Amino acid sequence: MNYPNNIKKDNYKINYGNRGMGLEQDLNDTNNYYLQNKTAVIHKKPTPITIVSVDYKSRKDAVIKEAYFKTPSTTDYNGIYKGKYIDFEAKETKNKQGFPLINIHNHQLEHLKMIIESGGIAFLIIRFTSFNETYLISAKKFLDYIKINKKKTIPIKFFKENGHILKEKYNPRLDYLGIIDKFYLEGENYER
Amino acid sequence: MNYPNNIKKDNYKINYGNRGMGLEQDLNDTNNYYLQNKTAVIHKKPTPITIVSVDYKSRKDAVIKEAYFKTPSTTDYNGIYKGKYIDFEAKETKNKQGFPLINIHNHQLEHLKMIIESGGIAFLIIRFTSFNETYLISAKKFLDYIKINKKKTIPIKFFKENGHILKEKYNPRLDYLGIIDKFYLEGENYER
DSSP states (O other): OOOOHHHHHHHHHHHTTTTTOTHHHHHHHHHHHHHHTTSEEEEEOOOOEEEEEEEESSSSOEEEEEEEEOOOSSOSEEEEETTEEEEEEEEEEOOSSEEEGGGSOHHHHHHHHHHHHTTOEEEEEEEETTTTEEEEEEHHHHHHHHHHOOOSEEEHHHHHHHSEEOOOOSSSTTOHHHHHIIIIISTTOTTO | OOOOHHHHHHHHHHHTTTTTOTHHHHHHHHHHHHHHTTSEEEEEOOOOEEEEEEEESSSSOEEEEEEEEOOOSSOSEEEEETTEEEEEEEEEEOOSSEEEGGGSOHHHHHHHHHHHHTTOEEEEEEEETTTTEEEEEEHHHHHHHHHHOOOSEEEHHHHHHHSEEOOOOSSSTTOHHHHHIIIIISTTOTTO
16 A cells, blocks of 8 residues: 555654654643543544564563554544544644645545534644644534645645644643634534 | 453454454444444554564555554544444453453553543443353443452453343444443433
8 A cells, every 4th residue: 555655754753652753742742631630531543553473472572573554544533522522633744835635544534524424523733844833723624625625735824714823832732622622612613 | 561361362363354353343343334324433443552663665565573562541442423422442251250350451441430530431342252242331330340349350240230232233233332322322321
């Protein structure tokens, strides 16, 4: 199977512990903060792989000797917040013009669509590493945009106009649930 | 790290495609049925692993050459049904007396507790392969039981008296959401 660049980059990052993982590390720290404070139970899913061979030296040490990365069929993050089902995908891009759609799989877009239809809270968190700007965009707005605009890259302008910028703080690192409170759970929930 | 036997067995099963995976295969079939019928969006999480080395022959073929199984920090299954967050763990045991607690990690029990506290629907699906009997048991009842009874194995009697037997059907294979409708979502939700 052919994977977009970012998949391998992400896996590369995952390979070597949790050092310098950028957005993923920020989100893990944030989710740990939410977990410890009993704000929300949101976890990143493990990287989907197909295991071909495993060496069982002993009961303690099973070593996977051959495995392959699978195309994810869902988003990376889900969980529960204020009794609501939360589901999102997080991506980084170095691109200066916008977000290249090759970074996200069709399966993941279909998944987000199904979550919206099921009454869940679905969104994307996208970081433009060139400007170090991170946006939360509702999955509905994102999907509506790509349905109409058949572009390979979503211009950064779209995120500036329709998304919510996520400022980095000390704790929680990226308080995306603050945005969810404001734009999904309070008032008219217009983003759903 | 030391893994209970079942973890390796489960991974063994996962290693070789989807053949003869028993309960896991039944649940995957059931979840696919729910997904296709837009009943619910529930997926099994990938097996958590730590990747140590990856061989990138070409852009297309990244081969994981060394990886290790990680102790799961959450349950294997979660998703959304009728707007509600669903979370459960599924286990098989050959044991004839009951369910050995070594089959489930403390992290997973803590996770189930947090899901209950967060207002999610949390349960376990346990199959006794010796009798080919599968039970759905509410996480609350399961956790309450092990809090009081400091046993290494939960007797099958407990599941017969407090759980709900899941009969295998053609489609959906194991209609566990039928039980959820009846005992969680209708009436007094007494299982929560």
